[in-house]
Structures are given as structure tokens and as C-alpha cells.
Amino acid sequence: MARRLSSTLEMTSAKQPPSRRGSERLVPDRRGSGYSSGFSSRRPSIDPSRLVPMDKTTHVGGTDHFNVVFVGAGNIMFGCDEGPWNHSFRFEHKLGLRLKVVALIDPATERAAAVLQKKCDSFVVSAYRDTRVYKTLDDFAKNMTPKERPRAFVIGSPPMFRGTLQPGRDIEMQIQKYFPGVAMFIEKPIATGDNSEIEETFKVAKFISESGAIASVGYMLRYLKATQKMKQIIEENNLVVMATIARYACAYELIAKPDWWDKSKSAGPIIEQGTHFCDLSRYFGGEVDISSVTAHSLEWDENAGLLSKMAIDESKIAPENRIPRVTSATWKYDSGAVGSFTHVATLQGRNYSCELEVHADGYCLKLVNPYVQPVLYVRKPGDDHEQVFNFPDDDPFFSEARFPVSNWIDIIEDIEEDPDAAQILSSYEGTRSSPSVFMSPMEFPDACRTYELTWAIREASERSRAQRLATAKVFAAGIKETIAEEE
Structure with a gap:
């Protein structure tokens, strides 16, 4: 068959x-x-x-x-x-x-x-x-x-x-x-x-x-071109990456595909969407010590997690499968460097807002807006001002x-x-x-390692949420018992 x-x-x-x-x-x-x-x-x-x-x-x-x-x-x-x-x-x-x-x-x-x-x-x-x-x-x-x-x-x-x-x-x-x-x-x-x-x-x-x-x-x-310019600067100056800082803010208003909002279908925004910036972080930082990954999330049922312009009916998605609004993760690279990534589903309109910073001794390389018109800001030793590289046709x-x-x-x-x-x-x-x-x-196995990292971030955020809920439950039970004793 x-x-x-x-x-x-x-x-x-x-x-x-x-x-x-x-x-x-x-x-x-x-x-x-x-x-x-x-x-x-x-x-x-x-x-x-x-x-x-x-x-x-x-x-x-x-x-x-x-x-x-x-x-x-x-x-x-x-x-x-x-x-x-x-x-x-x-x-x-x-x-x-x-x-x-x-x-x-x-x-x-x-x-x-x-x-x-x-x-x-x-x-x-x-x-x-x-x-x-x-x-x-x-x-x-x-x-x-x-x-x-x-x-x-x-x-x-x-x-x-x-x-x-x-x-x-x-x-x-x-x-x-x-x-x-x-x-x-x-x-x-x-x-x-x-x-x-x-x-x-x-x-x-x-x-x-x-x-x-x-x-x-x-x-x-x-x-x-902007990414490869960053590589060129690192290689020509014999730099060792010390930290990567990535942020991915998506414009959720136009995401009308129900599967994207359902973790049982898309595996969630870190794995399906944030994967690009996790991969770009690895491209500069190297391999990640997966055991070091920690993460926290803002979930749909928390006070700060309300979204006002969703294009889908989230009530049709099982509560346990609804995606987080914010996920923030940190980790250690095998080299000793530190990485961080924050994904947020907060923007309305059409344009996303994405950035990646790569830090080395005396240097800060900041890639901004890579999906549309990439701009690279470079700060070098001996100069507090940033040099700006524009790539208007680098789509x-x-x-x-x-x-x-x-x-x-x-x-x-x-x-x-x-x-x-x-x-x-x-x-x-x-x-x-x-x-x-x-x-x-x-x-x-390059793409496999990126996939492994995105899953590690999702799992770490879910573990921290479970721990937070368990702690809240114990705390609430303690308050209830105290009130009962006082009565």
C-alpha cells in the first residue's frame, strides 16, 4: 500500500x-x-x-x-x-x-x-x-x-x-x-x-x-549579506563570541492559520517560527549545552497574556494546546559563551521586529530587521559610536x-x-x-541541533510553568487551611 x-x-x-x-x-x-x-x-x-x-x-x-x-x-x-x-x-x-x-x-x-x-x-x-x-x-x-x-x-x-x-x-x-x-x-x-x-x-x-x-x-x-558581513568581521579580527542575544517579535494580527496557534499541530512558535533565530544564534555561538537551557513563558490564561486582535477563534483550541504569548530562554554554549532568545506574539499590523546581537571582546554586532531591509550596527574598540551598514536589496x-x-x-x-x-x-x-x-x-547534524534547541526551550518553559502552578496550588492550599483553622 x-x-x-x-x-x-x-x-x-x-x-x-x-x-x-x-x-x-x-x-x-x-x-x-x-x-x-x-x-x-x-x-x-x-x-x-x-x-x-x-x-x-x-x-x-x-x-x-x-x-x-x-x-x-x-x-x-x-x-x-x-x-x-x-x-x-x-x-x-x-x-x-x-x-x-x-x-x-x-x-x-x-x-x-x-x-x-x-x-x-x-x-x-x-x-x-x-x-x-x-x-x-x-x-x-x-x-x-x-x-x-x-x-x-x-x-x-x-x-x-x-x-x-x-x-x-x-x-x-x-x-x-x-x-x-x-x-x-x-x-x-x-x-x-x-x-x-x-x-x-x-x-x-x-x-x-x-x-x-x-x-x-x-x-x-x-x-x-548582513549575516556574512558579521562573519567577516569576526574572522578578520580573530574574535571569540562571548554572547548572543536574539529577539523575535511577530505581528500576530495577520496570522490566520489555526494550526499556528495550536501546539499539537505546529509544535508552538519557538519550534515553528523562532527556529530561524535559534539557528542564527547557533551559527554565531556554536553548539549549545542542552542541559543548561532554562526558559519562562507568558501563557494565554495569565493576566498579561490577553491578545485583543486575534484572527482565529482560540476557544476552538484545547486549553493545553494554546500557545504562549511570550517565551524567554537562556543557555550556555559549549565554548562557555552565553545565549538568550525571546519570542513574543505581541505586535499588530504587518511588520515583524527582529534583532540579533553578537558580542565579543570590544565588539558589538547588531543585526536589525533581517526579514525586510537588514541593517547592521557595529561598535568596535576605540570608538563609542556605531558604524552603520545598510543592505537595502538584501531581502x-x-x-x-x-x-x-x-x-x-x-x-x-x-x-x-x-x-x-x-x-x-x-x-x-x-x-x-x-x-x-x-x-x-x-x-x-546542523539543522538537527537547531531543532533540538527549540524543543529544549519549549520543554524548559513548560517545566517552569508547571512548577509555578504547583507552587501556587500549594500556597493556595496553605491559605485555605490557615483560614479554616482561624474559623
């Missing part, structure tokens, strides 16, 4: 986060983001001058077809009015007439057919003219012709359907079973399964690594040709003319070290 890409999940948080070993010192290569030094600040990076806006580049040359399979026909793949997601657009710009989407896999075949029709009615019809819709990967694999054999898969299905070993939620494993070693681009977060399944994501990572597949995960903020969703999709394709194509620019900065499976340098190859 074909395995369908659909399932329902129930979230629990009873299990403590798994213990973690220390960071592993790795040699970087173009396929991932391993260490090049014992300190976390020495990660592979790209010269920001090499990051060229998409509208100022030409597509990859050649005449042969580049066969791609899209898994998922939703917003992330084809865009929508609510946000700037649209992977199909990026593939069209990158590959031009070479792009052939041989299959679109989605159980919602009517939706898939509708988005394909729009593409066929546009100037990119050559990429979609022969695209076939399938409900499952099994259906495609059984009906595929040799001419349709894919060079790459783009996984944009909802995260609750991927990243595990469970039937129907193991799309990466199934792809590698049918097409060993085929390249994969996977959206973030890599999964939103139960916290007890976190270890499964590491097993998936190991399988991907051993298959030799070129895998990239869509943490696009790593590829910003991670559109204009960056060195967005993860572009770099991933360059590596699949084995384009060597510009090897320093074509790097995968956010891998799923991690980087293997050179046996000539180290006794045995090691894994650095």
Missing part, C-alpha cells in the same frame, strides 16, 4: 531533553557548516561581496534538463498573499528553461492541479507543461519513466509529515530508498513531531549523510541569488568557477571531517 503524506499528531512534553556531548571540531567543506576551529565563531562563511541579488544574475547555463520533484503544493512552494514564500519562483530564476518539474506530490490533488494550471498559464509554462500530480511518493516511483528520473527533490510539505522514521512521516527516508543519493532541499523546521521523536531526526541525519546526498535546509538568514526571500536554493543547485551542478561562494551553510546531515586530519569521520 502506498504511504500517504498525511497524519495527525498529539504533542506531549513529559520527556526530559536528551543529554548532549560537547561540540565536535570539524573541517569545513562546501556541503555543510562544520567547524574550522575549536571556537564556534570559525564557521564556513561567504564573502558578502559575492552575494548577488537574484534580479542581477542570469540563470545557470546549459541545455540539459534539470528534473525536480516538488513535495507539497502549499504556500511555501508556490507562494500566497500572506507571505513572501515561493520556492518555485527561485527555481525558475535559477534554472530558466532547463527546469523541468516532473512531478508534484501532494495528497490534496485538486490544490496541486490548481497551482499547476496557474504556472501553465504563465511564461514559465515550459517547466510545468508535463508535470504530473501524485498523491504519494510511492505512486510517482512506480509510474516514473527513465526520462523523468529526478536530480533533486524539494520538500515543502508540512513539517509534521517529515523528519522521522514513522510511516507517512518519513519522506526523506522514502526518497533515499527509491533514489539513493539524490539531492534534497528541506524546509525548516525539519520536523514538528512529538519531543520523544527527536532522536529519530538524528538517525535520519545519519542516513542522509551515509547516502552521500547533497542536502540543504532552508535557514535563509545565514545567507544574508532573504527574494533578491538573494545566494539563497540556500541557489548554492544547493550550484553544488549539485558541481560548479567550480566560484567554489568559495557556493557553500551550503545550513546542512541537515552535517559535514564529514577528512580522515587525513582526524582518525575517523564525524557528524555535525
